[in-house]
Amino acid sequence: MTFEDYDRALPPWEPAVKSDEDWLLLSKKQDSDPEIDPILQTFAKHAQPRQQPFDPSQRREDSAISDIEKKASLATAIDENKVVSLGSNAEVDEQSKKIEMFELHSKLYLRPGMEQVALNLDHVGRKLIFRGDLQLMRHSTWRKTHVILLDHYLVLAQTVSRVGKGKSEVYDVFKLPIPMELLVLESTNDDPVLKSSVKGVGAVTTGAKSIVDAQNPRLNQIATNDLKSQNALEYAQSNNSMSIMSSVRNSGSAPSNDADAMLMYPFRLQHLGQSHVYTLCATSAQNRQDWCNKIVEAKTHYSTTLSKENSEPFRLRVIADSAFAYDSISASQHSVVSVKGTPLDQALREIERIYGSSRQPPRCRAEVNCAATFNYYGRSLVVIGTDYGVYISEANDPRGWARCIQISRVTQIGILEQFSICLLIADKSLIAYHLDIFIRGFDSPTLNIDSNPPVPQKLSGARDVSFFAIGRMKERTLVFYKKREGLHSTFTVLEPVFVKSSEKKSRSLFDRMRSRETTEFFREFDKFYIPTECLTINLFNEYIAISTSAGFELLTLDKKVLMAIPDLKNPAIKNIAARLANQKPLGMFRLSDLEFLLCFEEISVYVDKHGEVSRSVVMEYEGKAKAAVLYGVYLVLFNSDFVEVRNAENGRLRQVITGRDVKPLDYGISPLGANAATSQSNLPGNSTQKRTLKLAMAHPEVATSRIVLEMVLKDDDDDNSYLRPGIDPMAP
Structure with missing residues (x-):
């Protein structure tokens, strides 16, 4: 059979051989129909029939195109579903958090005396950051504590079972909740503590030496020393924790499971303004690290939010970051965990941007006590x-x-x-220097310095001067300095002599040499006595306010008759009088022509121009202040661990600056009153400069260094934002 015959024979059979089933059917009919056999043989030998049929490939192509379209539609549907699911998940998560906050709000019970704490858990935006059970270490006992970290507070509570229709748990808040701005993380890597179960649950070990391997005498010695110094607490070095665990497991005095539970990992928290520090212990190093990370994260977010909202009235500027340092003994006592985003951190980052990470060696390792700023021929000096x-x-x-x-x-x-004079108290003696003496010791060739300035003048005589104050009264610039003589205080009033540098430089060399021997900077103007110990003095246009151990006394230079303010015998202010008992006065400041503020260690009282209490409320502080100053509309209170800034009119807390070993250096008070800048700007070589607050504290990132800072008031003068209320009502 030829190919042409095959082609002629194919069409009749073509429909029958399009699939394997047709081929199989023809094969079965081959024996009964002799015409089928040659056709099948020709198909088997010819190449074209052995090719795959075209229709299945076409069907697969059509199916693939359809699949591609379906997959594209499916991908779009999946993406849309994912967006909807994520939105739903976010909404569910948000609602779950709200429900959790509502449940927490219903379960938290504040003890009496905590009414001023406003947790506001039902407010929009409140967040629960972290929570869990920790052990609170107190003296020689342990207390299981449920710790709740919110976005604005940290709460220490105790879980209590409530008996009723259904058994439920509530949280008894047994410690005052800590506001985020007053929360300080003191340590994150303290040595592990061994908690003994020999004396029962809640007892701190007093004889844990028995479970320490006797083959480690150095560890035994460490434990013995710590038992004496840490009130029956045994601390182990971090790098020895594995050996301790091994020793505990190998010891026959305690089972291994109990020994595993005894190793606790402490970290310390401080509530600024409170006298105590909380030591919380986690069951593992990882859990402790999680807590520390969450606390730092919460504080960083809080500080960043305040910065974005411009809620804090002061920014900080670094005056000295490496020149002043601690000695090696006291440096280790000022550790602190720094937080990003705070004004202090921003000031440090600015210095780092300018000078890089390199540091200069310190110029002074002595105590830093005071500071001042002045202009000298166009140069601002500190x-x-x-x-x-x-x-x-x-x-x-x-x-x-x-x-x-x-x-x-x-x-x-x-x-x-105005008089080119610097006053200072050195070794309890009041000494006056000409400013040229200061500049002569400063290597700056651009400054016009007199090579023969007048010699310093000692003003006080004996070494018993406590403080001095400069003010303007009776159209005169006067200096008041206080000396203690027995049980009373003596105030001497001096008036400076007007001798300017420009006048002195115009003299001949002979006149200048003679003036150094005869010229005096001051002459005595007045003197008066106070029959008690005096702490501070504040000068006003007509009155002098003196802080004593008994309160505030007012007098004038004309009459010198003491008048105590306020009158605490008035029954209308008996509650305020009770609050002022044993309170150390810090200063008296003018709020307006009609009202003044009397500042004490823990509260401030508003009085009128006659010294009578003008408001039935007092301003409450967060801590016990060591010094106070009124700067603009803000009352700035200095504590050893933080600076508290409040609006002087309404008492609202506006800013908290945390640190260690905080010390005020310059109160930013112009010695010539409110018009000092105007009067000084008319002098040759001087330019207007507003005095600023200055303070020193331990460097938060360098353990051995001090940092000197300047508090600069921001240009934003509105006072609508605040952190928390500070005025509490007092019944008259």
Whole structure:
């Protein structure tokens, strides 16, 4: 059979051989129909029939195109479903958090005395960041504590079972909740603590040496020393924790499971303004790290939010970051965990941006006590008094410090630019220096310095001067300094003599040499006595306010008759009088022509111009202040661990600056009153400069260093935002 015959024979059979089933059917009919056999043989030998049929491929192509379209539609549907699911999940998560916050709000019970705490768990935006059970270590006992970390508070509570229709749990808040701005994380990696179960649940070990391997005598010695110093607590070095666990497991005095539960990992929290520190213990190092990370995260978010909202009235500027340091003994006592986003952190990052990470060696390791700023022929200069002398630098050069005067124990500095005089108390003696003496010790060739300034003048005589104050009264610039004589205080009033540098430089060399021997900076103007110990003095246009151990006393230079304010015998203010009992006065400040503020250690009282209490409310502080100053509309209170800034009119807390070893250096008070800048700007070589607050504290990132900061008031003068209320009503 030829190919042509095959082609002629194919069409009749073509429909029958399109599939394997047809081919199989023809094969079965081959025996009964002799015409089928040659056709099948021809198909088997010919190449074309053995090719795959075209229709299935076409069907697969059509199916693939359809699948691609379906898959594209399916992908779009999946993406849309994912968006809807994520939105639903976010909504469910948000609602779940709200439900959790409502449940927490219903389960938290604040004890009496905590009414002023406003947790506001039902407010929009409240977040629960972390929660869990920790052990609170107190003296020689343990207390299981449920710790709740919110976005604005940290709460310490105890889980209590409530008996009723259905058994449920509530949280008894047994410690005052800690606001986020007052929460400080003191340590994150304290050595592990061994908790003994020999004396029962809740007892801190007193004889844990018995479970420590006797083959480790050094560890036994460490444990013995710690038992004496830590009130029956045994601390183990972190790098020895594995050996401790091994020793505990190998010891026959306690089972291994119990020994595993005894190793606790502590970290410390402080509530600023409170006298105690909380030591919380986690059951594992990882759990402790989780808690510390969450606390730092919460504080960072809180600080960043305040910065974005411009809620804090002051920013910080670094005056000195490496020039002043601690000695090796006291450096380890000022550790602190730094937080990102705070004004202090922003100031440090600015210095790092300018100078990089390199640091200069310290210029002084003595105590930093005071500071002042002044202008000298167009240059803004800063001087800092220490126990080792006076140091000077340009205000915009944090690393240009040099000692200009070598003298001991400088505790107070005051500048009278109008008279080119600097007053300082050194070793309890009041001494007056000409400003040229300060500049002469400062290496700055651009400054016009007199090479023969007048010699310093000692004003006080004996070494018993506590403090001085500069003010303007009776159209005169006066200096008041206080000396203690027995049980009473003596105030001497001096008036500076107007001798300017420009006048002195015009003299001949002979006249200048003679003036150094005869010219005096001050003359005595007045003197008066106070029959008690005086703490501070505040000068006003007509009155002098003196803080004593008994309160505030007012007098004038004309009459010198003491008048105590306020009148605490008035029955209308008996509650306020009870609050003021044993309170140390810090200062009296003018709020307006009609109202003044009397500041004490823990509260402030509003009085009118006659000294009578003008409001039935008092301003409550967060802590016990050591010093106070009114700067603009803000009352700034200095504590050893933080600075508290409040609106003086309404008492609202506006800002908290945390640190260690905080010390005020300059209260930002112009010695010539409110118009000082105007009067000084008319002098040759001087320019207007507003005085600022200055403080020193331990460097948060360098253990051995001090940092000197300037509190600069922001340009935003509105006072609508605040952290928390600060005025509490007091019944008259």
